[in-house]
Amino acid sequence: MAAVSGIRALIKVPNLLILQQSFRLTLLQLASTRHCSGSNGPKLASDTENKSLLENLSLLGVDVKMVRQRQPGVLRKAFTNEMGLAQFLQEKGASRQIIASIVSRYPRAITRSVEHLEQRWRLWRNVFNTDAEIVSILGRSPESFFRSSDNENLEKNIAFLISLGLNSKDLHRLLTTAPRTFSNSLELNKQMVEFLEDICHELGGNDPEQFAKSVISKNLYILIRSTKRVKANIDNLKTFLKLSDAELLALLQGHGADILDLSNEYLKKNFKNIEQKIILLGCKKNDMKKLIINYPMILYIGPSTLNSKLDCLLKGGITIKQILEKPKVLDYSKQNITERLMELQRVGYDFEKNGINILDSSWKRFAAKIEKLSDLPEE
DNA sequence: ACGACCGGGGTCTGCCATCGCG
DNA sequence: CGCGATGGCAGACCCCGGTCGT
Numbered sequence: 001m002a003a004v005s006g007i008r009a010l011i012k013v014p015n016l017l018i019l020q021q022s023f024r025l026t027l028l029q030l031a032s033t034r035h036c037s038g039s040n041g042p043k044l045a046s047d048t049e050n051k052s053l054l055e056n057l058s059l060l061g062v063d064v065k066m067v068r069q070r071q072p073g074v075l076r077k078a079f080t081n082e083m084g085l086a087q088f089l090q091e092k093g094a095s096r097q098i099i100a101s102i103v104s105r106y107p108r109a110i111t112r113s114v115e116h117l118e119q120r121w122r123l124w125r126n127v128f129n130t131d132a133e134i135v136s137i138l139g140r141s142p143e144s145f146f147r148s149s150d151n152e153n154l155e156k157n158i159a160f161l162i163s164l165g166l167n168s169k170d171l172h173r174l175l176t177t178a179p180r181t182f183s184n185s186l187e188l189n190k191q192m193v194e195f196l197e198d199i200c201h202e203l204g205g206n207d208p209e210q211f212a213k214s215v216i217s218k219n220l221y222i223l224i225r226s227t228k229r230v231k232a233n234i235d236n237l238k239t240f241l242k243l244s245d246a247e248l249l250a251l252l253q254g255h256g257a258d259i260l261d262l263s264n265e266y267l268k269k270n271f272k273n274i275e276q277k278i279i280l281l282g283c284k285k286n287d288m289k290k291l292i293i294n295y296p297m298i299l300y301i302g303p304s305t306l307n308s309k310l311d312c313l314l315k316g317g318i319t320i321k322q323i324l325e326k327p328k329v330l331d332y333s334k335q336n337i338t339e340r341l342m343e344l345q346r347v348g349y350d351f352e353k354n355g356i357n358i359l360d361s362s363w364k365r366f367a368a369k370i371e372k373l374s375d376l377p378e379e
Numbered sequence: 380a381c382g383a384c385c386g387g388g389g390t391c392t393g394c395c396a397t398c399g400c401g
Numbered sequence: 402c403g404c405g406a407t408g409g410c411a412g413a414c415c416c417c418g419g420t421c422g423t
Contacts, residue, residue, distance in 0.1 A: 073404055141392060148406070177390060226409055263411060302413055333415060357383060362417045
C-alpha cells in the first residue's frame, strides 16, 4: 500500500500544481504520456480511487457519484485522459455542462487518447456536416460514441452500410437516429442484413438486397435490435394473421417494417388487445387481417392509448366500420382527435355523408376546412 | 379547387448480462 | 477476479404535405 501511495503522490503533485496554474495544455501532454506506459501495475490498489483523477473530475463539474455508480473501475485507473478529453470536446464546441454530463454518464470516455478521439471524430464527420451535430448527439447519447474503442470497425461499418446502397442522406438519418448502429461490430450488422435477405428469399422475394435496404431505411432502429427479436415478431405476425408468404413480404416492405422492433411481448399484447377490443365492438375475427395490413402501425399503439382513441372516435359519432375502412385516423394523438371532433361538432359536420378523412390531414388543412365550413351559411 | 391516397419525417437511451482476456 | 467490449433489453406515435384524379 505504501508503495502505491508513493506512485500516486508522484502523479498527483505535478497535476495539482499545473491545474492550479491552469496550464491545461501541459496537463494534456502529461496525461497522454501517462497513457503510454500501459502499465497494469495499479492492480495492487484496485480498491482505491485515484485522488488526482477525482480532483480533476470535480474541476470539470462531473457528477462523481454517478461515475462511481456506473463505471467504478474507471476511478481506480492510474492513467486517464479527462483533461485531454475535456479540451478536445470544448474545441468541438461542447459546453462545460455538456462535457460534465458526458463524462458523468459514460465515464470510460476519459480513457480514450486524443489521437483516438480525433480519428473517431473524423470518421463521424464523414457522415455529419458539422461538429455541432456530433456534439448534440454526444450530449444525447455519450455511450454511442464512446462505448467502442475500435475505430477500424467503425470505418468498416460505414463502408458496409454504403455498400448496401444507402446514400448519404440515409446514412445521416441512421447515425442521427440510431447512433448505436455504428458501434455495433461489423459482424453484428452483417448478421442482421443477412437475416433480412434470408427472410426475403424464404418468402419468395426476388431482390433480397433491395428488401434489406428498404427495411433499414424504413426502420432506422432495426440494426440495433437482435435478430432473435425481429424473427419472433415476423413469425408471430405470420401466425396471428395467417399470412401467405407474399402478403407477409408486402407487409414487411411497407409500413410493417416499423413494428419489427417492438419487444415480442408488447407486440403480442397489443395484438391480443386489438382483437379483443374490436370483437367487443362487434367486428369479426377476420377484420383483423385487413386492419393490420392496411395500418400496421396500429400494433405500435399500447392498449390504453388505442382503446381510448377508439372510444373517443365512437363517442364522437363515428362508427367502427368507418374506422376499419380508414384506420389511419388512429395515427393522430387522442388530444388531436378530441380537438378535431369538437370543432367538427361545432360546425355540424356529418360523418355519415362526408366520411372521416377530414381527421387524417394536417392541422393547416383541417383549419382551412373548418374555416370554410364556418363561413358557409347553415342550411 | 378539392380531397383521397400515400409516403415520408421526427425521434431513441440507459441500463444490465455476458464473454474473453490478462 | 476485474475490466473493457459488446450484445440485448424495455419503453411505446404523431404529424405533414406532394400528387393525382375529378
